[in-house]
Amino acid sequence: MSEMARIEAEQRGTLSFLRVRGEIDISNDEQVLKTMEAAIPNDTTRIVVDLTETTYLDSAGLALLLRLAERLQNRRQRMSLVVPTGSPVRSVLELTGLPRWISMYDGLDDSLAEGEA
């Protein structure tokens, strides 16, 4: 696992499911963004980004998520995050108030339930 971050994409109907493994910093943020964008088809209406296995994320990662969310917003696509309590990145997201712009759930199930709601 030499790449810092790996993106695993899964399509479930109109739902795009992206799992981000590894770390995101200034060395790979743009690459990760491109990869994620490329992994999201246009006909998808909902995108769930799972950060459960993301071990490091700093301001560059935050900026990435915000930019992605903004672009998806323009495409009328809605993005949400899954960040379990106790995840290393959770405190970063909370401290910077990201959940104000991007909905954040503890788990995948919560995220999916919210979407259906």
Place this chain on the structure above:
Amino acid sequence: LVERNVTPLWPPTGIAVAAFLIWGRFVWPGVALAALAVNLPISTNFLAAAATAVGNTLAPLVAATLLARVGFHRQMDRLRDAMAIVFLGALASMLISASVGAWTLVLSGSIPARMFPAAWAVWWTGDAMGVLVVTPVLLTLWRPRSGGSTSRRLEAIALFVLLTVLSLWVMNTRLQLMFLVVPFLGWAAWRFQQRGAAPAALLVAGIASWSAAHGMGTFRTGTLFEKMVTLQAFNATVAFSSSVFAALVSERARDREALETSAAELEARVQRRTSELSAANEQLHRDIVERIETSRKLRQQETALAEAQQVGQIGSWEWLIPENRVVWSDEMYRIHGYRPQEFPLTFERAVELVVEEDLARIRTNMEVALGSGRDMDLPSIEYRIVRPDGEERRLLGVARLRVGADGAPVRMVGTVQDVTEERKAEREHRIAETLQRSFLPDRLPEIPGVALAARYVPASSDMEVGGDWYDVIPLPSGQIGLAIGDVAGHGLRAASTMGQLRMALRAYAFEEGSPTRVVARVRHLVRQSPAPEMATLIYLLYDPESGIIRFANAGHPPPLIVSEAAGAAYLEGALSPPLGTLADPGGIIEVTRELPFGSTLLLYTDGLVEHRGSSIRDGLDRLKAMAAQAPKDPESLCDHLLSSMVGDQGADDIALLVVKPEPLAGAPLRLLLPAEPSVLAPLRQTVRRWLREIGAPPGVANEILVACGEACANVIQHAYGGREGVLDVELSVLDGTVEVIVRDEGSWRPSVGTDRGRGQQLMGGFMDTVSVETNRHGSSVRMRRRVGSGAHR
């Protein structure tokens, strides 16, 4: 016969002559007395006797004197001796006594004056006969007899008896047979020389005289004068003949003896000369053999020299300066691309193939030497020639100048070695070595918490450059890739193959997460090459944070783990065939182990464990034993293993890589890194470990990590404006509070935009205090965070 005063044979005169000859002239008084005594009774008076005695003394004295003057030999062994006694001793000298005596007879009145001639003649012949007949007998008998053999004595006795009988008979017969004694005289002279001839003559003469005096036989008839003449003639003949004949025989015998002696001498000399000659001949033969042997050896040496020259591609030459003649050895011709001794040479011809600029250097050297006026060695020179077929060769020449007594150059000798191949090989070797060195890491990366040491030892043989290599690759994930490999063969090809493998592995290491995949891709690459080299390889992925190692092994000797608890153990397994041999065996061949603190990982190439005369198994056992006892510090371990396992005589090259996890705990952590994004991941890896080791709770540790990461990212993105720079990170803990200081040497620019703003937000939010200090040397961000009582110190 003449009045009894003169006799036909007067022995006393002969006796006197003999006496003078034997004892010398000083015996004359005795002779005179004896003559007087003999003459007194037969002379008319004393005066007459005295006069006669004077004559009889004077005549022998004169005879002896004359004989002495002519070098008379008493043994009468020469013809001249016989002649001398006849003519000087007898006939000449006795004129004196005859004259004196005859005159005395006339004057004393013993005979009438008319009788004088007859008396004189008888006297003369008598005295002469006395000398002729008696003197030789006395002279020869005087000498002590040499002991003749019995047969010779018998012969002598027989001879004399026969001669006596015969003489008596011939004298007393009427027949004129006196000549019959001649053969007997000859016999005596022939067989006994003077010793026989003189007595025989005396005997015959005595008998003849006696017969004549008594008028017997032959002398019965005739007048006194006739008888006298006959007798004297006979006696003279007998005496003369026997004496001369004997002398002749003696002389002949002596000549023969001398001849024999000289012949013997000659023969001795010839023999001596012959033996000298044969000795000389032998010496000559030895010399020739020796010379042949020497020349054979010389030829052998020449052959050996020629062979040696050919093998060593060394030619020799000689320049005879006064006549400008150059002599080349066969190999010189070959080096220059000619057939041996193809043509004679001058200096100009000898250097015509030399490249112009090199020839100028050669000429300069030679001019200096030739002008020096003394013997000297020229500096060795390397130069190029272009052979007639256009091939360029590099030659190394040395030369020596010899000058004459006057300092004028006489000759120059030298050797030339074809060093073309050598230079080519040297060049290749240099390139290969440079390549090899360039492919090995200049220095190992500094990874906090991981002690690394590595060695590369070239093979002891100068010309061989091996294909051993190693690499340490800090990966973005914070893991460390460790590689060690060995390309079969030596030299340029092996070195370049090794370089390719290393680069490929580096690339794959960044792309692939699994050692098996990395090795599989390298294997694939090797198989793609037109001429696959065989190579062994271990790729090992080490995660310093967890201490987990994963590795795959393509035919390489197994890594060794030395741990304090369990001793030394090889990391067996995960083995696939060497690269370049078989297709990818497929499947995941990978082993995962833990490398705990206090243990050491050792990667090496076969040069360390393979030794002539012992199996690789023995080498592995030995390495295990050595490593278990060796010092644990990686650098010392390397040195210890190389010296104890290899010594000075490593036939193969050796690569050695030692990895040892070290605790970071407690001590301040200082990292100096290039200010670029790729360092961030490994940096985080180290900081995480450090924080864990100081006992920071995971949540707190993560927040400190993010704050630190933000400060570092800020430096990387803004401090140097795109130029290279240093990122200086320091972490320390004091009284439960962690202090993080991030420094740069650039110009701090306040961040603009939301991203940076968020970064400062994170730093301020996660840390208890954040302060920024900026001066003309750069900026530093100092942050503190209390980690609680659980933290060390």
